[in-house]
Amino acid sequence: MLFKKINKIYDTDIGYSFFNSKIAIISSTIFLIICLCSVFAGIVAPYNPFDPATVSLMDAFTPPMWSEGGSSSFILGTDQQGRDMFSTMIYGSRISLIVGFSSIIFAMVLGVFLGVTAGYIGGMYEIVVMRLTDVQLTIPSILMALLVYGIARSIISQSMHDEMVMYVLIFAIGISEWPQFARVSRASTLVEKNKEYVSASRIIGLSNILIMFKHILPNILRPILVIATIGLALAIITESTLSFLGVGVPPTTPSLGTLIRFGNNFLFSGEWWITFFPAIFLIVLALSINLLGDWMRDALNPKLKKR
Amino acid sequence: MSFLEVKNLDISYPTRKETIVASKNVEFTLERGEILGIVGESGSGKSTIANAIINLIDPPGEITNGSIKIDNNELRDNEELIQKIRGKKIGFVFQDPQTSLNPLFKIKEQLIETIQTHLNLGYQDALKKSIQLLKEVGIDNAEKRIEDYPHQFSGGMRQRVVIALAISCEPDLIIADEPTTALDVSIQYQILELLKDLTKKRNLGVIIITHDMGVIAETTNKVIVMRDGFIVEQGETKELLTNPKSNEARSLVISVPPTNKKIDRFKLISPDGKEITSDSKNLTKNIIKTWGIRENKNQKLLKLTDVTKIFDDRSLAINISFGSKNESTDKVVKAVDNVSFELFEGETLGLVGESGSGKSTIAKIITGLVRPTNGEIFYNNISLYNSNRKYQIDKSRGQIQMIFQDPYSSLNPRFKVRDIISEPIKFFQKNISHNELTKNVYDLIDIVGMTRQSLDRYPHEFSGGQRQRISIARALATRPLLLICDEPTSALDVSIQAQILNLLKDIQDELHLTMLFISHDLPVIRQMCNRIVVLKNGSVCETKETEELFNNSEHPYTQELIRLMPKIESII
């Protein structure tokens, strides 16, 4: 049954293109492994670095297993607080991925909703929405995120900071990414709207909501999926950059960017592994998503005929 | 030895599943001064051959066998020679003049560039020659217009520019791939005349690739009929058209709507040469049972009075954003200008006109897709627009349905056929039981001549004709009284067109539908309609009974349209 399903997927153009692209297979495998690891972090990681009770400061700065002074209980060594690097990275990637996925979904829902409605309804509403994206675009993502972050910190009660910070990050990154989705989905909607199946639906008398979200939306998902993928990588990088600038998640539950930020302080003092492993991990994660997105962009582009 | 000799030509496209044979064993010759037509339905491989001659086959296609000789020089696999003769010895004309020219370069630049590539001319001489060429292809004020960009020319003019480019370096052979398909009848006529003229004057060899038997009849000396990559028949044009021997050629010829008479149904021939007869009566039985019996009372069903539509895009002018370029233009267009006509139950009214005549806009106004600027539309004596010019869709309750031109965009690609057909049923009968719904869908898919298995497939798995059948089934799902057909067959091959037209006629007869049939194709209109409204630039030229119009039209525009339409009978 499963085999049949795979065969069927293989039969489609996208599936064929996927199974014949080494890059697509490798990158999606890596991405999948990272995702699975972070979802099942509790099982995969030997320690729970987010539970301060299990961390012993005396273990701090243990080098990787294979180095002199390394310990077999810490494969990739420990950080400055004595947390197991391997576990911390897995738990950290979970935060990076949660923030990345959530902010992109947030941006996507908001952007696609505004884009589709703007493209379909048109008129004054469209003008307002598109002007909004213009204004949004004049404030680049990092800047926007810094702004939102700063504001949120000052208006949210301090005891709530830890719980809120993740939502703040998600909101901050998401709010700076939505115009991409709005633009693309508006442009695609403008194209789809003039197609005759939409006219047919209107003649039948279907409501605009139904036409927009049942008929048009499924047809504009491809370009949206592509920017969502690229955007995911971007969101993860933005999160890590914010954490690097010191405005990210709290240091007791570090994300990859926070780890790099702390590790960076130990780059010259010989404890290279504290920054090296998270950096490599982040690069591999972002690279695998980007490669996947790149492949998808080419594979889903109907204008590029296959050779 | 002929001027052009193609022998034994095999072309194939290897894909991952199979190797598609685009042409097999193709052999023909062409002399100077001769016009050869290659005709066939879509996918028959006719364009591939044209591309093969100048080695412009899209990858991964390749010539696997055979030879192409021009003046006894072998072209196959001789990239160097081909590069030299492209543009020089062989001129090429593509189908769509809108996309054939680089939008960012002036006509002048494109012409001079081509001339200087092949002829040893200085800039001034090349410029002079370019102007000369433009004059030759019939562009007025050539000295000035040569400074223009492609988008400043109309479609017909652009095609003239393309032809000027094709003949710019004194070629011996012109290959024209569907050169007039994208053009209106009157322009088509002029372009074809131009080609004939040039052939004579310059003693050229010309290959015209087309699906239009009328064009073949009026233009060519010799003709090749292709199907599935094979030449099924070739010969003198007159001989072949009057006495086709192969089934394919016969099918092609008899499917062409006659321009001089009205026939009841098209004869259809299956590939093995047998005649196909349809038995729609049986199929419509169930539908009639669910719909109830309808009678034609010959009452006025639809009435348009003084309908006007002005497209004023200036209101959108502010809508230009950073980076993204806006497509609106600042201009006022009177698309429909004071149009009035009536439509009676059971009749088929034809709306005919060239592009820009406003015929599609009228259909959109009737269905509520576009709001009229002025005028009233009455359906069963009820106005469809309220005082705020808002469309009252509940007034017609789905009784007005439409079939669209493009079978590829008129079905939602993400919906299964079953969902496409059942959606309108469910919309009008919210409480319909699952069984009844299935039964309804089966009836509809039966009536349009499709198998029930097709219900679980997606639109892209079907051919254009099949999709048009699905469109018809969807339109019927709301139990309409009025069916508007907007160029329903202009994207289809001629034999498929015949099938769809037959189907429409059958359904109309059985289900007592009223039809508004919109087309630019006069022969089709003649076959389908009782009365005809001729439109030009948004206003009505004349309205007449069909036979009356074709035999005794009064308006000069109508007369010209009838005179210029390519007639297959002209040769017979």
Add this chain to the structure above:
Amino acid sequence: MKKTISIVLSLLLMGIFSPALANSIKWSMPGDSLTLDPHAQNEGPTHMVSRQVYEGLVTPGINMEILPQLAESWVATSDDTWVFNLRRGVTFHDGSSLTASDVAFSINRAKTAPSDMVDLIKSVKSATAIDDHTVEVKTDGPNPILLNQLTQIFVMSEAWAKANGCEVSYNWDAGETSYCASNANGTGPFEITFREQDVRTVFTKNNNWWGNHYTHNLDQIELLPIKNDATRVAALLSGEIDYTNVVPVQDLERFKSSAGHVVKMTPQNRTIFFGMDQGSAELNSSNIKGKNPFADRRVRLAMYHALDMDAIKDKVMRGQSVPAGIITAPGVNGHTAARDQRLPYDPELSKQLLAEAGYPDGFELTLDCPNDRYINDEAICVAAISMFAKIGVTVNLDAKTKSQHFSEIKEGDANGMTSDMYMLGWGVPTFDSHYVYSYLFESSGSWNKVNFSDARVDELVAAMGVETNLEKRNAMIAEAWDITQDNVAYLPLHHQVVNQAAKSNVDVPIRMNNEPLFRFANVN
């Protein structure tokens, strides 16, 4: 056109062939001086720059001992009158001679708003020039630490200040500016010859300086502020700077072991501690409602015993700290080695204490921490959190930049919620415990944000402010410490250590306030 080209060319050549001076030090620290006006800001880096250019009547030496500078000698003629005899032959950088009226002018300028030094020398009533070389300073009652205070008061040229419209200092906080903010005219061993704030400041040797020219051999100092720690370390490693007085502790080892660099360190007059709100009825961030766990001394003691400061010293501070038992630094009056002895690290005892206090399963709360104020502040907090976790107390960290941190401790956050537990560091510029009490322990102390309140302590603080009998006063100080230490009013962490790193041919003496004295620096 020709002219433009020649200008551009000469600029180019100047750029390429800018003369490399034989003995120069490129100095870097995270921040820059805020203003060159010596009285406009009472702030560390500002004084660090001013100290190279300006001089005071007296000055702290390398070991913070008070040394004569512009005053050769002084005498207290009564409880409230001091007479200073000025050094002769001292000239300002602009060539004018120093007179007593310059000194009186400067002291008066410093004690006149909008100067920022007003608070520091509140006790000075007046400064008058008796003759060209004698200045009389009157204080508001006896002031045992006047000399100490005067080390921070730099002397300007009266004529120069008046000529340039900065007779009084300017209101830096309100964004005013003045000529004296970007120009300096002192009597010091170096004069400023180029300044682009936050980017580059060049000090050149003052050949007319009155002092001993042989205590240093510098021709030029260049200050290049680099905020980012790693970048500053990289700059020193790559040789782009010669000296920095702020080194991340983890990089000291690398400089220590490098043949090309030298490292120096000394304890600092700043103690880091945690404050626990013991006075409020309920903690804002805690899961315990209706009562305040910190109100119970046993809980505070439990928190104390949970902290393994040796581990923090070893791992977080890389040995660069002195674990503290008292929140005042060695050298401050009232500090004793015995008091500075920490209670032992004993998590088992902590658990027991918590159980006794009625929290066998611990409780939860938020710790506020700065992340850019003290050495490794955030890392200390994170380490402490995992130590608290081991005794069952779940602490959430809220780390933020210093300005927000201090604002929230002082006035609560945007919703008026005060901090339950926070990190703070305290230095004692007066070297007397009274300073600590009046801010941190007195019921009305402006930084007593743990709401510690003890009637006896309040009484003692008031009394020691006016007590002139040193013995009696010291007894009061000792009693106050006994009470507060016994109460575990705060959780002392450690005394910070100052460190600096330089290329090995650069010798700048280290001082406990982290302020370099380039007149004692040498390049070999």
Add this chain to the structure above:
Amino acid sequence: MFSYTFKRLLQAILVMVVVAFVSFSLFNFVGDPVNSMTGEDASDQRRDEVREVLGLNDPVYIQFSRFLGNVVQGDFGISYQLKREVSDLVAERMPATLELVFVSALLAIILGVILGVYTGIHRDSFISNIILVISLAGVSLPTFIIGIMLIYFFSVILGVLPSFGRGEVTDLGFWTTGLLTNSGLKALILPSITLSLFQMTYVIRLVRAEMMEILQTDYIKFAKARGIKTNIINYKHALKNGLIPVITITGINIGTLIAFSIITETVFQWPGMGALFINAVYFVDIPIMSAYMIMVAFIFVLINFIVDITYYFIDPRIRLKEEKG
């Protein structure tokens, strides 16, 4: 032409007003600047004085209208932290940032277009694939990691390039430039590479996709059918069409470059506006933050205005459309 320009100008002003509004009203919520200025041991009375002097006790709308009036005159107020005219600070820091952004943009566009065209034309060649993989790595590498890596390698290990600052700068009166001195140019190398890498990869991918699409259009096929030489087709016909979106992306990316210069300037201690801004964020220095936001938006709007006008000259289709109207 006039109405076209006017329309765009109007839109630009509209966007600027919104940004100014956002900039002020948002920053009005952030933190309490008094603490950042006075430090932890200042007296309460001192705090109140400062508060009064800064006008922080006024209602929000008065603060805003005061702000708006000042902004129009180029007066952004006085920095809470640095206590200097923000306009002076910005004028002082702007050359550094603009030089860095300009050089990076140039680098990104020139290299990006060259590599993009190459990979677009030679779709499946080995070199193209290598370029693409490297370019993807460029997108996947966070700017700060690139900067740290470059510093570590070129400054600390090799010691050939400076790790911070602008080097020797030349003061031209209205502008300080690092482009005229050796050390200034050397100091520019690492930061500009760091900053441009991300954008360069974007340009490469954009140009590549655009070229690939254009090379399949009918007019390219028609040009081939006319016997036009492959090189002319690739580098004249296709390239000109392919460059149009590059102009757009340049407009949009200038804003991104300026924003990302925050990180680059932080890592390289580049004395530009970004470093000023991030410092301002840490210290809740509202005047600098709002000035920075307005400056970034202004530069962005200005560049896009220029881009729109450029379009008018490059793409005849737009010109015609406008002339008709």
